[in-house]
Amino acid sequence: MKILSIVGARPNFVKIAPLHRAFSAYPDIESKIVHTGQHHDFIMSGIFFKQLQIPRPDHFLGINGGTHTQQTAQIMLAFEEVVLRENPDLIIVVGDVNSTLACALVAVKMHIPVAHVEAGLRSGDRTMPEEINRIMTDSISDLLFVTEQSAVQNLLRENVPSCKIHLAGNVMIDSLVYCQQYADNLNIDSKLGVPVNGYMVITMHRPANVDSIAGLTKLLEVLKSLTVIRPVIFPVHPRTLKNIHSFQLFNDFSVVQNLKLIPALGYLEFISLVKNAALVITDSGGVQEETTYLQIPCITLRSNTERPVTILEGTNHLLPDFTVDSVMQLTREILSNKTKNSNIPPCWDGNAAVRIASILREKYINS
Incomplete structure (x- = not known):
């Protein structure tokens, strides 16, 4: 099984790192990373690859700058060429940046399954480009991995079939635990x-x-x-x-x-x-x-x-x-310690990526 994982902006790197490690533990999964270039300078990109121990991306698209529409369109055109060359079995997108939506759209139009990690989050504010990216990506993804129960409820309200939704935990916390x-x-x-x-x-x-x-x-x-x-x-x-x-x-x-x-x-x-x-x-x-x-x-x-x-x-x-x-x-x-007590949410334990890898293998390899 060949998986392409998409990174574009700084938060994506933190989320993809544990997923790549989890996929690489299985000899029947070939994990490749595509960097769109949305964040391209060293402090916003290169240093994260180094510190999170992510290998050099297999593909770097070099798309940055421009309006949201220009950036999304340019990423789609460049990513389509990568997909034609790689012929992957699954595409993983994370978070809510322009790269997330752009690559998910390409995958769906080319009839390749899409898994969205960190799905179902909603602010209710459609003036935020991230909110539009989240809603649209979730609506076209085949599998939705969520970080918290509210995300499950959001997706169910949007008529997403429950069989697509998996409360896997938070891969961002996986990186935090690891590092x-x-x-x-x-x-x-x-x-x-x-x-x-x-x-x-x-x-x-x-x-x-x-x-x-x-x-x-x-x-x-x-x-x-x-x-x-x-x-x-x-x-x-x-x-x-x-x-x-x-x-x-x-x-x-x-x-x-x-x-x-x-x-x-x-x-x-x-x-x-x-x-x-x-x-x-x-x-x-x-x-x-x-x-x-x-x-x-x-x-x-x-x-x-x-x-x-x-x-x-x-x-x-x-x-x-x-x-x-x-x-x-x-x-x-x-x-002055006059505020609430707090807890760490369920499944924020450093093992979200392992759970995601297991679910993907069960669906696409062992079924």
């Missing part, structure tokens, strides 16, 4: 000169928060207030840094006392930083899951989340339409 010891040895907090549990981490990259001068100014005011309480480490996403410079705000950010602006981190460095933080503030989907597993409190500055289990069972707190005052109030409550 945790390596991350522990980095001691990134001491290298940055901050005490264990004595600092906060913030990450921001969503358009609503960083694509306008109003959004960045609001973020700046939040940071000024937070740094009065604790030092704040801010690994700046390339998109965010570009916008900070274009709106001529870099000097305003850089002079904030107790704020450490650092370049975007590799996977191991970021996990090391988060694991020893007192609190993480983010607008990322994956960070909500990583903090839940690590049992680190998290505030998500978004109007919605497609990962409700991180709130219902995990450490995440959703803060829509946030203000400086609302962020500060919740931060003080968390740091």
Whole structure:
């Protein structure tokens, strides 16, 4: 059985790594990786392959930039050539980026089964391109591997047959479990000169928060207030840094006392930083899951989340339409331990990829 696994953006690499390892354990599975190039620079791509011990991609499409439509179309055209050359038995797509939908569409049109890993997540916000990618990919996939029970219910509401849906767990947590010891040895907090549990981490990259001068100014005011309480480490996403410079705000950010602006981190460095933080503030989907597993409190500055289990069972707190005052109030409550107890969700145990590989073999090889 030949499987092509698709990676495009930074979160995909974290999800594909355990799947490739699980597939490679079986001599009757040939696992190949296709990198679309959606994230192509070293810090957003190459370093992740190195740190997650993913082999060099078998195919690199080199598609990046352009509008969502242009990027999706270009990936489809390039990927079609790969599929014709490889003639795979199954195509695996993960997450919700443009590469996910583009490659799933090509597979379906070429009558090749598609498995979507991390299926069924819904934010309810169709203004987010990721939400459209999720809905469309799920509607055309043959197998849907989900991370939490809410995703099962979402798919059933959308009339997906239950026989296609498998609650397998979270492959992102598989990578976290696999890499945790390596991350522990980095001691990134001491290298940055901050005490264990004595600092906060913030990450921001969503358009609503960083694509306008109003959004960045609001973020700046939040940071000024937070740094009065604790030092704040801010690994700046390339998109965010570009916008900070274009709106001529870099000097305003850089002079904030107790704020450490650092370049975007590799996977191991970021996990090391988060694991020893007192609190993480983010607008990322994956960070909500990583903090839940690590049992680190998290505030998500978004109007919605497609990962409700991180709130219902995990450490995440959703803060829509946030203000400086609302962020500060919740931060003080968390740091004074006046917030909820939390648990690690079911099947977030480091074995999701093994379960997925077993289900695929049972369906396509042993049946």
